[in-house]
Amino acid sequence: MITLPNSETFNGRENILEILRKNQENIKHGKGQNIALVGQRNIGKTSILKKIDGIYIDLEKLSLSPESFSMEILEKVARLYGKKVKDLKNETVSLIINELEKIKPDQVKLLGWAFDFLESHDKVLVIDEFHKVLDFNNFGQIKDILSLLKERKWKQNLVVASSAESDMKKIAKKLDMTVVEVSGLDRESVKELIEQYIKIGEKEVDKIYSLTQGIPLYVVALCKRYKELKSVEKAFVYEIVSEEGIIHNALKFNLTESLGRARGQSLLMSVMKTLAQNDNLRLTDISSKIYRSGPVTKSIVDRLVQVDIISKENKLFSIAPVLKYFIYQVYVMGNDITELNKLAREVFK
C-alpha cells in the first residue's frame, strides 16, 4: 500500500504514487506488474520507495554473495519484527541455516529461499539499487542471475529502483518489468519544497527551478545555502565549487562512482572535460580533442553512455547541465570558493 506522503519535506510525485497505488489495486485482482523506477542519482527514487508499505531492501547495503545475502536477509526481517533469527519459526529459515552449515552451500538454492522468505510476509517487496543483482553473476554457481530471476514464480509483486539507468532498462526488459521514469520535480512542487525552507519571490523560484532542473536534493541544498548568502546565484556557485557544498559532494560521488563503473582510464575524464566545455559534440569532434583515434574514442564514449554519465542523442554527446557546470568550474577551470562573487555574476549570462 502507498501511504500518504508523511515526511514534512516530501513534495510532488503524485503521478508516480498514483501508478504505484493503481498497481497495488491490480495486484489484488491478479493483474499487477513488477515496476522499476529508473532515474539519475539524487532524483528522489528512494524517497518514493519509502512511501510504500512493504519490505524495503537496499542492495547497495547488503553483501552480495549468495551466502551472506541470504543470512543478512534473515537478520533484516528478524529485526523488522523485533526478533532474533533463531526465533523465526519458518521452514525456509531452517533450510537456509542448514544449507549455510554445509561445506559447499548451494548458492542457487540459497538465493531462491532468500526470495521465498522475503515473499512469505504478504508485503510488497521493495528493492533499491536493483541493478546490483548483477553482482551475483560473479559467483560460480549462479552464472546468469537474470535467467534465475526470470524463472522465479513471484508470489508478490516487486517494486524496484535503480540509478544505473541503462543497466536497469535492460534488466527490466528481460524481467518484463514496467519502467517508470523518475525525473525532476515540476515547478509547482519545487516551489512548495522551497517554501518549506525560505521565503522568496517568484523570480527567485524560477531561477532555482531552472538551475536545479527540479532535482530535489539540489533544491534543498540551494535553499539552505541561500539562508546565509541571500542570493540564488551565490548559493548555486557556492554549492558547486565549495568542498562543503552538498551538490559538490553529491556530484563528486556520482562522477567517481560512474567513472569507476566505466572502468577508469584518465581518458574518461578527458572526455568529460571536453564535453564540459562544448555542447553537443560528435564523435569525430571528441576524438580530435582528446587526440585519440575514432575507434578508441568510441569505446570510451560508449562506456560513459553505458554508465549514464553522458547522454547521446542524434549522434551528439552531452552532459546534464548541473554536472557540466560542476566539471567545468571545478575540474576545467580549477575554481574554488574564492571566485564566488565573480562566478555568481556570470551564472545567468
Ligand SMILES: Nc1ncnc2c1ncn2[C@@H]1O[C@H](COP(=O)(O)OP(=O)(O)OP(=O)(O)O)[C@@H](O)[C@H]1O
Ligand atoms: N519528492 C521530494 N520532495 C522533497 N525532497 C525530496 C523528494 N525526493 C527526494 N528528496 C530529497 O532529495 C534527496 C535525495 O533523494 P533520494 O535519496 O530519494 O534520491 P535517489 O534517487 O534515491 O538517489 P540515489 O540514486 O543516490 O539513490 C533526499 O535528501 C530527499 O530527502
Ligand SMILES: [Mg+2]
Ligand atoms: Mg536511492
